Amino acid sequence: MQHFLSTADWTQEQLDGLLRLAADLKQDPIQDRLRGKSIALLFLNPSMRTRTSFDLGMQQLGGIAIVLQPGKDAWGVEFKSGVVMDADAEEHVAEVAGVLSRYCDLIGIRAFPLFQDWAEDRNDPVIRALAKHASVPIINMETIVHPCQELALMMTLREKLGEVRNRKFVLTWTWHPRPLNTAVANSALLIASKFGMDVTLLCPEDAYRLDSRFESAARDFTDQAGGSFQVTHDIEAAYSDADVVYAKSWGALPFYGRPDEEWELRRKYRHFIVDEKKMALTNKGIFSHCLPLRRNVKATDGVMDSDYCVAMDEAENRLHVQKAVMLNLLGL
Ligand code: CP
Numbered sequence: 001m002q003h004f005l006s007t008a009d010w011t012q013e014q015l016d017g018l019l020r021l022a023a024d025l026k027q028d029p030i031q032d033r034l035r036g037k038s039i040a041l042l043f044l045n046p047s048m049r050t051r052t053s054f055d056l057g058m059q060q061l062g063g064i065a066i067v068l069q070p071g072k073d074a075w076g077v078e079f080k081s082g083v084v085m086d087a088d089a090e091e092h093v094a095e096v097a098g099v100l101s102r103y104c105d106l107i108g109i110r111a112f113p114l115f116q117d118w119a120e121d122r123n124d125p126v127i128r129a130l131a132k133h134a135s136v137p138i139i140n141m142e143t144i145v146h147p148c149q150e151l152a153l154m155m156t157l158r159e160k161l162g163e164v165r166n167r168k169f170v171l172t173w174t175w176h177p178r179p180l181n182t183a184v185a186n187s188a189l190l191i192a193s194k195f196g197m198d199v200t201l202l203c204p205e206d207a208y209r210l211d212s213r214f215e216s217a218a219r220d221f222t223d224q225a226g227g228s229f230q231v232t233h234d235i236e237a238a239y240s241d242a243d244v245v246y247a248k249s250w251g252a253l254p255f256y257g258r259p260d261e262e263w264e265l266r267r268k269y270r271h272f273i274v275d276e277k278k279m280a281l282t283n284k285g286i287f288s289h290c291l292p293l294r295r296n297v298k299a300t301d302g303v304m305d306s307d308y309c310v311a312m313d314e315a316e317n318r319l320h321v322q323k324a325v326m327l328n329l330l331g332l
Contacts (some may be wrong), residue, residue, distance in 0.1 A: 003131050003138040004325050005124070007147045007187070008217055012194050012225065019155050021324035022317070023217040033332050034063035039106040039126065041067045042074075042096075042128075044126070047110060047290060050141050050148070053319040054108060061323055066104070070096075079111075079129045093126075097133035106326060107134055112181050118256040122211055122292025137329040139322075146183045147315075149290050150191035151321035156314040157244060160286050165196040166227060167243040168283070173203040174298040175270045179262050184290045186214040188246050189229075193218040196225030202238035203231070204269040207252040226252070247274050247289045247298055274299040278290040279308065286310050 007015055015030065016026040025031075039058050043051060051067060058065040071088070077096050078089035085092065100107050109130055113121035124143050131138045140147050157164050169192040172186060189210065192199045197216055203209060209231060218229045232238050255262035273296075279287060287303055288310045295301055303309060 001135075001137060002329060003203070004147060004241065004329060005127055005131060005138065005140045006145050006148055007190050007194065010260065015151070015154070015191075015194065016320065016326060018151060018324045018328055019158065021327065022155055022320040024293045025323045026317075026320040028059050029323075032062035033327060034058060034061035034330070037063040037106070037326075037330060038104045039063065039065050039108060039139075039326065040104045041065055041068050041069045042099045042107065042109040042111075042130075043067065043141075044071070044109070044111045045142075047141070047240050049229055049303060049315055049318055050110060054141070054322055057319050057323040058326065061326070064327075075222070079126045093129045094133045097137075099129050099136040104136060105330060106137055106139060108139040108141045109143075110153075111143050111145055112183070115179075115251070115259075116257045118253055122213065139325060139329070142181075142183050144181070144183050144186060145190065146187045146290070148322050148325065149184055150187040151325070152314050152317040153188065153246070153288065153290075154191050154195060155317040155321055156288065157286075164192075166198055167226070168200065168238075168241055168285075169197040169246065170200045170202055170238050170242040171246050171248065172238065172274065173208050173269075173272055174247045174249045174274060175266070175272050176294065176298060178250035178257055179255070180249050182210055182250040182253070185210055185248045185250050188248065189208050189214050190216040190221070192246075193221035193227060193229060194225060196222065196227040197229045198222075198286075199230070199245075200238050200242075201229075201231045202235065203233065203234055204272060205265075207254050207265060208250070209253075210250075212325060213276065235278065238282060241276045242282040245274060245282060245285055245287045247287070247293075249298060273297065276300065276302045276306070279303060279306070284308070290316050291315055
């Protein structure tokens, strides 16, 4: 049984197949190929796009989605093994996964890291525990990676650029008032490198580099696919001749779980906002972001309202790629 936990576990050919199926579904969105099928969507964190697009996508293919928010409208869940459950959680992931596997054909989960100990969070323990105990495929709706967002990004890039191999893809850290999850940044590296782009990671200083696991994967994938990978702190060099600028803010991993100390670092870097002047350095590049985005904090109104901003296309494509993932995992 195959899960959709990270695109790192899927070959480029398999991902290409998902994207081709997503393109077909975009042309012919209402079908009954998932009639009688169901998905449980477990949200441990807030969402607008993911929740709407999974629920709607399942309905558009004739199936049913059930949204559950453990700790809010469903019992809180313990994900660790062998613990004495005398804290808040009322049930264990073993039973949650077992019961939902009896009811549903698929389970999706959003479980952001806990922002306490990166050595633990980098192993993605919550979704791994769910996958271990479930007998149906699990879909990652964002943990330490966001593979559905990755597919939507790549679908959008191919729609706008055609062949993406050796096009310059810049992942830029942006300013934000607090340290955020690295998931989308990790994912952007994975997908751009898997498809052979020339990938530049732009961040203010080494403290904002991504986990070595993802930087190494980017290096390996670009080697295999004929692209390249580099890290820079030079804004002008990074934006110069870029075909794609992809923005995201994330927390500095050496200060993980210590936001007050991290603030002393990040407060210097408001100028990492994406603005029209920086975008003018690009090769008539396109701009995107996974959303939600704080305007005039991460990117200016001018960038967000420009013709080269494709964030809305990427958000729409979440719907199409996720339908493709659900069909694929069910072999339909
Ligand atoms: N991009 C994304 O996953 O959006 P939501 O957090 O609104 O689901």
